[in-house]
Amino acid sequence: MPTAISELTTMRVGGSAREFAVAKTSDELVSLVRAADAAHTPVLLIGGGSNLVVADSGFDGLVIKVETSGTRIDGDSMWVAAGEPWDPVVAASLDEGLAGLEALSGIPGLTGATPVQNVGAYGTVTSDVLRELTVYDRESGRIEVWGPDRCGFGLHRQSVFKHSMRYVILDTTMELRRSTVSDPVRYAGLADRLGVTIGDTVPAKDVREAVLDLRGQKGMVLDPADHDTWSVGSFFLNPVLEEVPEKASRAPQYPDPSGIKIHAAWLIQNAGFAHGFGTEFGNGTVALSTKHVLAVTNRGGASTADVMALASHIRDGVRAEFGITLVPECDLVGCSLT
Ligand SMILES: Cc1cc2nc3c(=O)[nH]c(=O)nc-3n(C[C@H](O)[C@H](O)[C@H](O)COP(=O)(O)OP(=O)(O)OC[C@H]3O[C@@H](n4cnc5c(N)ncnc54)[C@H](O)[C@@H]3O)c2cc1C
Structure with missing residues (x-):
């Protein structure tokens, strides 16, 4: 079992976790957090570790790596477990003929963390597509399904989850659009790259390719060799x-x-x-x-x-x-x- 946090984060720094566990199901995730809370053990959730910098002294508590899995498409909506890596979810949605996530291509990390800072890029943010999510509230001990109105999404990468350890996101459901055509392009650099003007639409997969290309040029797509x-x-x-x-x-x-x-x-x-x-x-x-x-x-x-x-x-x-x-x-x- 790895306990070096540097191995779990994309910055590749951070000391050891005093205790370490992997959660493969939502039930396991909730049980691990409940047990740690009952024992007054501090908890740190890690998804893809792409938005985290942890001290050289490590974490004096339980680090839980979220590895829950599962996706389900129902009409225009897509349910995704927190532990599913984000970019493959974007790719799968487009393969299924669902548009809406194309501008969020290439962002590292796991789906469960995308609401944490209302992840965004190229004019789209998570809250544009989020229909609901399931959270475990460590204070009340309850599992609840929330609409986006309860998430405190604001500007500047804000939400009730950011800088708070109170909530564990177990899964998200996104409301997409059954179409192979993109949402209107909202970002000048992306419009330039696609040779269109802002507000135009193009094949959604073209947006994905353009975004991956632009992100790659800026070192914003993970590459272990770079x-x-x-x-x-x-x-x-x-x-x-x-x-x-x-x-x-x-x-x-x-x-x-x-x-x-x-x-x-x-x-x-x-x-x-x-x-x-x-x-x-x-x-x-x-x-x-x-x-x-x-x-x-x-x-x-x-x-x-x-x-x-x-x-x-x-x-x-x-x-x-x-x-x-x-x-x-x-x-x-x-x-x-x-
Ligand atoms: C190369 C690169 C490019 C990036 N580009 C963008 C970008 O374009 N736009 C953008 O918004 N961000 C970007 N990011 C930041 C990052 O990818 C996102 O914030 C991503 O959503 C983090 O996901 P993660 O699974 O890696 O979260 P982690 O880093 O593992 O965790 C981040 C925080 O969320 C908490 N957390 C994790 N999982 C859960 C859960 N299930 N429930 C509750 N809390 C949880 C953690 O405890 C931690 O506090 C980029 C990062 C890198 C390295």
Whole structure:
């Protein structure tokens, strides 16, 4: 049984789990969590480990790897167990002639974690398609079926699940569309790549291919041979500001109900951090991706402390240049920026 958390996360850092278990069914998952709670043992759920950075000292409790399985298509809806890897679910939905998930192609991790930060890409977010999910509430001890209205989905990768250990997501049901035609393309870079304009539709599988291609160019599709993908994807959130400082006025900006969303990657680059920056941290074990400055990457042999040191340096540099404080998008467990 592996207990090294570095083997369970895409950043490939993190010490050992005091206890480790694999849940193959939802019943097992709930039983493991119930027993740990009764024994006052802290619990950390790990899906694909693609949005997690855990301390070098590891986790002093029970780490549960979610490996539940099963998918079921019923009309236009698709039920998926939490432990099913996400991208194969996207591919299977398209093969079944169901559209709606195509823009979410290539995102690492498992289906059960997609509502946690309302995973999104290329103009689509999980809440666009989520019809309901089954959760185990560790406080009440009840298993409940929720509609999306209870999930607290907000902007900026928010939900009631994010940074909370209270709920265990057991399965999700998505409402898709029986069609081989994509949803309207909502993202300029994707429209350019497809040679269409925003709002156009194309074969849904073409969107998948284009998204995989665009993501691959940015190191945003997992590839064990490519250290640019030994990351958590975007390390920092795009900040939302009431007012954009003059110095950052040339940054790409988008209207947002709570302010103005501004490109974190632009801020990082224009604070002087180029692709591949950071090799002096941790003796070359960490650096920004050579393809995308928003990804902090493990070049091999990195520790969590190395990752935190580089990420802190980037945050500080952006703050010094623009007065804007970047906040991590990923979950930091037992560690923090310095
Ligand atoms: C190369 C790369 C590209 C990425 N691109 C994107 C992107 O385009 N868009 C995007 O939004 N994200 C992206 N991510 C981040 C990540 O892939 C997503 O957040 C993904 O949904 C995480 O899934 P996971 O199974 O790996 O979760 P994990 O990292 O294992 O867990 C994340 C959090 O969810 C909790 N959790 C896991 N499973 C459950 C469950 N069943 N019930 C309750 N809590 C649970 C964990 O305890 C943890 O707190 C990217 C990451 C990488 C490495």
